[in-house]
Amino acid sequence: MKLPLPYVTSLGPRVALLLLAGLATHRSVQAQNAATVSGSVRSAAGPAIDYATVTLHRAADSAVVKTEFSDDKGAFRFEQAAAGQYLISASQLGFVRQWSQPFEMAGASVQVPALSLPVSATTQLKEVKVTGQRPTFEREADRTIVNVEGSTLAAGNTALEVLRRSPNVTVDNSDNIALRGRQGVMVLIDGRRMPMTGQELADYLRALPAEQVKNIELITNPPAKYEAAGSAGIISINLKKDQRLGTNGTFTGSYGRSIYNKFNTGLSLNHRRKGVNVFGSLNASDREGIAKLDITRNFYREGDRATPGALPFRITEQQNRSPIELRSLSWKGGLDYNLGERTVIGGVVSGLTNRVVQDGTNFTTIYGPTRAQQTDRFRADNFRNSTNPNFAGNLNFRHTFKDSLGLRELTADADFARYITDRRQELRIFRDNQLGEVTLGDQDGRLTIQSAKVDYVQPLSKALRFEGGGKVSHVYSDNNVVFTDGEGNIDLGRTNRFRYDEKIYAGYVNFNYKTDKYTLQGGLRAEGTDAEGKQEVIQEGVDPDFERNYFQLFPSAALKRAFSDKHETSLSLSRRIDRPSYGQLNPFRVIIDANTRGEGNPELLPQTSYNLELTHTFKQKYSAGLSYSITDNPMVGVVRPESATSVNVVSTSNNLDKQYYYALTLTAPVEIAKWWNMYNNAVFYYSRFKGNLVGTNLNAGRMTYTLSSNHNFLIGKGWSAELNGNYQARELYGFLDVQPLGQVAAGVQKSLWDKKANLKLSVADIFFTSPVRATSAYANYVENFYQRQDSRQATLSFTYRFGNDKVAPTKRRQSGAEDEKRRAGGGS
Numbered sequence: 048m049k050l051p052l053p054y055v056t057s058l059g060p061r062v063a064l065l066l067l068a069g070l071a072t073h074r075s076v077q078a079q080n081a082a083t084v085s086g087s088v089r090s091a092a093g094p095a096i097d098y099a100t101v102t103l104h105r106a107a108d109s110a111v112v113k114t115e116f117s118d119d120k121g122a123f124r125f126e127q128a129a130a131g132q133y134l135i136s137a138s139q140l141g142f143v144r145q146w147s148q149p150f151e152m153a154g155a156s157v158q159v160p161a162l163s164l165p166v167s168a169t170t171q172l173k174e175v176k177v178t179g180q181r182p183t184f185e186r187e188a189d190r191t192i193v194n195v196e197g198s199t200l201a202a203g204n205t206a207l208e209v210l211r212r213s214p215n216v217t218v219d220n221s222d223n224i225a226l227r228g229r230q231g232v233m234v235l236i237d238g239r240r241m242p243m244t245g246q247e248l249a250d251y252l253r254a255l256p257a258e259q260v261k262n263i264e265l266i267t268n269p270p271a272k273y274e275a276a277g278s279a280g281i282i283s284i285n286l287k288k289d290q291r292l293g294t295n296g297t298f299t300g301s302y303g304r305s306i307y308n309k310f311n312t313g314l315s316l317n318h319r320r321k322g323v324n325v326f327g328s329l330n331a332s333d334r335e336g337i338a339k340l341d342i343t344r345n346f347y348r349e350g351d352r353a354t355p356g357a358l359p360f361r362i363t364e365q366q367n368r369s370p371i372e373l374r375s376l377s378w379k380g381g382l383d384y385n386l387g388e389r390t391v392i393g394g395v396v397s398g399l400t401n402r403v404v405q406d407g408t409n410f411t412t413i414y415g416p417t418r419a420q421q422t423d424r425f426r427a428d429n430f431r432n433s434t435n436p437n438f439a440g441n442l443n444f445r446h447t448f449k450d451s452l453g454l455r456e457l458t459a460d461a462d463f464a465r466y467i468t469d470r471r472q473e474l475r476i477f478r479d480n481q482l483g484e485v486t487l488g489d490q491d492g493r494l495t496i497q498s499a500k501v502d503y504v505q506p507l508s509k510a511l512r513f514e515g516g517g518k519v520s521h522v523y524s525d526n527n528v529v530f531t532d533g534e535g536n537i538d539l540g541r542t543n544r545f546r547y548d549e550k551i552y553a554g555y556v557n558f559n560y561k562t563d564k565y566t567l568q569g570g571l572r573a574e575g576t577d578a579e580g581k582q583e584v585i586q587e588g589v590d591p592d593f594e595r596n597y598f599q600l601f602p603s604a605a606l607k608r609a610f611s612d613k614h615e616t617s618l619s620l621s622r623r624i625d626r627p628s629y630g631q632l633n634p635f636r637v638i639i640d641a642n643t644r645g646e647g648n649p650e651l652l653p654q655t656s657y658n659l660e661l662t663h664t665f666k667q668k669y670s671a672g673l674s675y676s677i678t679d680n681p682m683v684g685v686v687r688p689e690s691a692t693s694v695n696v697v698s699t700s701n702n703l704d705k706q707y708y709y710a711l712t713l714t715a716p717v718e719i720a721k722w723w724n725m726y727n728n729a730v731f732y733y734s735r736f737k738g739n740l741v742g743t744n745l746n747a748g749r750m751t752y753t754l755s756s757n758h759n760f761l762i763g764k765g766w767s768a769e770l771n772g773n774y775q776a777r778e779l780y781g782f783l784d785v786q787p788l789g790q791v792a793a794g795v796q797k798s799l800w801d802k803k804a805n806l807k808l809s810v811a812d813i814f815f816t817s818p819v820r821a822t823s824a825y826a827n828y829v830e831n832f833y834q835r836q837d838s839r840q841a842t843l844s845f846t847y848r849f850g851n852d853k854v855a856p857t858k859r860r861q862s863g864a865e866d867e868k869r870r871a872g873g874g875s
Contacts, residue, residue, distance in 0.1 A: 082152055084125040086159035088117045088137045095121025096164060099139040105667055106132035106149045126454075130154065130563060130609050131667065137162040154563035183757050183769065184214060184716075184726040191215065191714075191728075193263040196287060199769040199794035202301060202807040202844035205334075206260055206284060207252035212771050212792060214728035214755045215265055215712070216282070219785070219819070222249035223684070226265060226279045227710055228732045228753070228778070229676065231625040231654065233277030236284050237395075239439065239462060240274060242496055242522060244628045250435070254375035254401035256311050256330050258299045258846070261287045267674070268605075268619045268660050271555045271570025272502070272514060275601040278623045278656040278678060286379075287315070294318045295850020299330075302844075305837035307335035307370075311844075327380040332373070336837045340367040344642075344696065345829045346688060349742070352826060358416040359829075363694050367640060369407035369429075376400050389447040400436040405429070409640050413694055425483070427641035430473045439464040455505040461498070468492035468526075474638055485533030488541075488638060492526040494629070514557040514570075522549040524629040528637070543635030544583040549626075551576050557603075566607040573600050574624070580632055580649060593632075593649050599624065615664045623658065627651040627682065631700045644689065645698045652680045652702050662712075674710040674732075681706040683781040687741045688828050696830075703738030703745065703781070722761040729754050736781045743826040749779035754789075765798040769809075786820040790838065804847045812838040 088099040099117040103125050112133070117123045123137075135147040142164035150157055185192040193213045195201045201209050210216050215227045223244070226232050234241045234248060236255075241248055266273075267280040296316040303309035313330035345359040381395035407430070413423040440463045448455040472488035502516035523546075530541040557570035575598040582592065605619040633647035655678070662672035680702040689695040710732035717725045735748025755773040762768060774789035794809030818835035 082130075082154055083156045084133070084135070084152070084159060085156070086123060086135065086147075087121045087161045088123065088139075089121055089161055089163055090142065091163050091165045096137075096139050096142070097121060099123075099137050099142075099164070102136045102138075104134040104136060106134050129566075131612050135159050135162065137164060139164060142166060183759060184728070190264050190266040193265070195257055195260040195262055198257075199767065199796045199807050200771055200792050200809050200811070201257040201260070202794070202796070202805075202809060202842065202846070204257045204303075204809075204811070204842065205253045205332075206255040206257055206263075207249055208811070209257050209260065209263065210252065210282070212755075212773060212790075213263060213265065214714075214726075214757075214773075215267075215730055215753070217753065217775055218249070219780075222246045224248070224282065226267065226282065227674070227712065227730050228734055228751070228780075229279035229708055230780075231278035231656075231678075231682070232280060232282055233274065234282045234284065237286050238283070239441070239464070240276065242464075242466070242494060242628070244631070247630065250373075250401065250403060251399070253334075253373060254332065254399060255284075255377070256299075256313060256332055258301075258311065258313055258844075259286050259328070259330060259377070261285045268621050268658055269603070270568055270605065270621075271557045271572040271601065271603045272516070274518075274553070275572055275574055275599075275622070275624050276626065278625050278654060278658070278676070293320070293851035295848070298847045298849070300845050301842055303334075303840050303842035305336065305840035307337065307837060309334040309336070309840065309842070317850075322385040324383040325381075328378065330375075330377045332375045334373045336371050336373075338367075338369045338371060338834070338836050340369075340832060340834045341365065342367070342830060342832045344694075346694065347827045347829075349691070349827055352829070360416060361422075361694055362414040362416075362418065363642060364412045364414075365640070365642065366410045367407060368409075369405050372402075372404045374402045389449070391445045393441075393443045395441045396439070398436065398438045400434070403431070403433045403435075405431040407431075407640070411641055424478070425641070426477045428473075428475045428477070429638070429640055431470065432472075433468070433470040435466070435468055437464065437466040456503070458502045460500050462496070464496040466492075466494040466496075468494075472638060474641065476641060486538070486638060487531045487533070488528065489530075490526070490528040490637070492524065494522070494524045497521045510561055512559040514559070515555060517554040518551075519553075520551045522629070523547070526629070526633060528635060541636055545629075545633045545635060546581045547578070547629040547632060548580075549576065549578040549629075564609045566605075568603075568605040570603045571600060572603070573598070575599075576626065578626075580629075582634065597653075599655070613666050615667070617660075617662050617664075619658075619660045621658050622655065624653050624655045625682065626653045627700070631682070636697070639698060642695050643686075643698060644695060648699050648701060651682060651700055654678055654680045654682050654702070656706075668716050670712075670714045672710075672712040674708070674712065676706075676708040678706040678708070680704070681736065681738075683736065685740055685782060686823055686828075686830060687825065696828075701740050703736050703740065705737040707733075707735045707737075707748070709733045722763070724759045726757045727755070734780065740782070741825055741827075743782070745782065747779060749777070751776045751778045765802075766795065767798075768795040769793070782823050782825060784822045784824070788817055788819060790814070790817040800847075803849065804845070807844045807846075808841070809844075810839075810841045812840075815839045 084103065088096045088101060090096055097117055100114065101117055101123040102114050103112045105112055113125055115123050115125060130152050132149055132151055134149055136144055138144040145162045145164050147159050147162060150159065183194055183198050185194065191214055195209055200212065210224065211218050217225045219225065223230050224232050241251065262285050264283040266283065269281050273281060296314060298314050300312045311332040313328065315328035317326045342365040344363045346361040347357065347359050351357040377399040379395065379397040381393065383391060383393040385391050409427040409429060411425055411427065412421060414421050442461045444459045446457050468490065470490040474486040475482060476484040498518060498520035500516060500518035504512065504514050506512050525546050527544045528542060530538040532538065551574055553572060553574045555570060555572040558568065560567040578595045580593045601622045603621040605617060607615065607617040609615045631647050631651055632649050634649050636644045636646040639645050656676050659675045660672055662670055664670045682700050683703055684698065685701050686696050686698050689697050710730055713729045715727045719725055729752060731752040733748055733750045737746045739745065753775050758770040760768040770793045772791045775787060777787050778785045790812040791814055792809065792811045793813065794807060796805055796807040798805050817838045818833065820833050823830045
């Protein structure tokens with residue numbers, strides 16, 4: 048069966064797309080080469096100091112802008128420094144840190160006088176007094192950066208828990224991640240797009256220890272170089288990379304306690320010498336917890352709910368208790384090799400295996416129109432055992448060409464990933480302690496992802512830069528599930544095999560132009576999609592196969608105007624897309640609990656959106672932003688009755704007609720004292736959905752807001768502390784009305800043994816205010832639920848770094864589409 052779309056095309060656009068990608072890599076159409084800052088680092092005795100850490104700071108508050116390293120002649124250089132006032136600091140082990148005088152960047156390159164570093168009387172760690180510490184949260188022009196490395200509250204936790212405490216990020220009761228109140232987020236791990244959504248993605252992030260994460264970038268309106276997926280933006284999770292010379296490593300271990308135990312431990316090793324770097328890591332976790340969910344469901348006959356005083360024809364009440372054990376093992380190994388002064392090749396292989404065991408119990412009571420009329424009561428034991436091993440490999444290449452206008456760069460990546468799902472389920476229903484219905488489920492899934500990409504950057508003039516490239520990706524999923532009863536008979540209504548094959552062809556061009564006061568960026572990305580789904584076992588009323596072929600253009604543009612060294616305004620516009628995942632398209636049903644089934648929707652269409660942002664920044668610190676977005680065919684999760692007379696419900700995804708979104712974002716980092724830094728963030732937004740589902744017309748929205756505040760305290764003598772709080776006001780999202788929630792977390796840490804070790808103690812959700820209370824209402828059905836986890840927990844963690852402390856510059860690249868942020872943000 049072919050599902051027609053207005054943008055279905057033949058193979059012609061794909062050919063044009065590939066020609067566009069080729070043109071982007073061979074023609075120099077745009078560039079930007081803003082002013083540079085250069086200088087050198089020497090010892091007081093005169094010789095050059097190689098591999099010195101050189102940092103560019105804002106003069107107003109000493110905040111870190113970029114970090115580089117001096118070369119073997121002591122020289123350093125910062126590319127594309129924006130207008131403003133700056134300071135330079137230089138440090139190296141065994142020397143005392145030195146600072147430059149403040150200087151002004153106003154469009155012309157600046158040569159800083161040589162920095163002369165005296166030899167330390169003891170060691171650098173004891174002599175240098177660092178006046179600034181990289182804050183937990185940083186706000187840049189197009190993104191917010193969460194610096195996980197060094198955070199007291201991140202120690203011993205998972206990547207998902209760090210995301211929950213990040214500004215602008217929320218995670219709902221179904222584990223859907225939202226950015227500034229909007230779902231449809233693309234998550235990247237070291238530049239690779241995660242092919243998961245909802246609970247699958249959440250389980251992966253739960254298995255990723257926060258100790259492996261360097262930082263998280265929250266990008267709300269990405270340029271054309273990024274994939275067009277992610278209508279709400281991109282969450283880019285960057286893992287740690289050791290930059291020290293010689294052989295060294297880091298050991299971490301933590302113990303957390305709620306009413307259950309949570310263990311994490313890890314070891315990373317690195318060997319670096321001139322021209323080659325070998326690295327690897329191994330991490331393991333064993334975390335226990337519990338999920339509790341109470342549900343009340345009211346079923347109405349068609350039209351009755353609109354009648355005043357009408358009673359439901361049936362009421363069900365559920366109490367679900369599901370203890371969970373998560374065991375995970377992750378590993379990574381890689382090699383970077385310099386073929387020459389300007390050519391680097393590298394390879395990385397990694398894997399993660401997590402095993403999830405849930406032994407849930409469900410108590411269900413069924414009533415007539417009132418609770419005085421009980422019609423049924425039973426207990427359901429739901430046992431799940433899921434193993435999810437995955438493997439990923441990356442090969443990358445980079446070559447730079449130098450000419451009179453600056454550096455030209457050619458990069459290439461090839462990626463391969465394999466995800467496996469092995470899930471066993473056993474549902475047993477008891478009435479009056481007598482075993483009744485038995486359902487056994489056996490699911491095997493295989494997901495393979497292959498991609499290759501090429502990017503090219505070239506300056507065309509001192510103010511103009513061109514970027515272009517292309518990418519081809521192939522996703523193939525084979526999912527097989529077999530359901531049987533207690534006697535081994537196959538349930539043909541649930542058993543199914545579903546195959547999904549998707550190919551995406553993409554090409555882009557991007558232009559950057561910069562003057563003293565203006566920065567202009569414009570780009571166009573083209574993506575063609577070929578998707579096909581096939582079933583082997585056909586459910587009644589469900590078409591077995593579908594095929595989609597479509598081609599779309601995704602423009603993006605941004606304009607930034609610097610009015611003075613204190614005031615800066617930027618405007619950005621982009622078009623983006625969210626394609627349904629293979630799981631959302633898979634039509635067969637799975638058992639969630641005794642009365643709840645989950646199923647995909649093969650009729651689900653991609654959602655596309657136009658996004659507009661206007662942001663003003665004051666003193667390069669405080670920002671206020673206005674956002675507007677309109678989304679066609681927004682995908683929302685719904686829960687509906689299985690039939691007009693059933694007490695069972697189905698959880699699935701459907702398209703609505705439109706989503707309208709308006710937001711005001713305020714950011715205020717404040718230095719209350721030298722030892723106390725605060726980062727405050729607020730988002731006030733209104734989201735309105737329009738459409739019709741299961742006989743229910745929807746045209747409603749609600750004004751709401753999220754608040755977050757993070758405090759860092761430098762106590763002295765190696766002691767520091769952190770306090771974090773966030774609050775989500777009542778929210779109406781589609782058919783779901785969620786009551787207010789939030790949490791407060793605090794932690795303290797002590798550095799030991801000349802800062803080679805850290806001991807951290809933290810407590811999360813101190814007042815246990817994160818449980819979710821919500822109502823989902825339709826024309827003939829209303830559901831109220833109360834969901835909570837063992838989120839209040841204390842964690843004690845220990846980190847020890849050993850080996851050589853001398854830091855070297857690294858040429859290692861991110862794979863996927865994340866290379867641009869390295870140049871913009873100066874990270875490693």
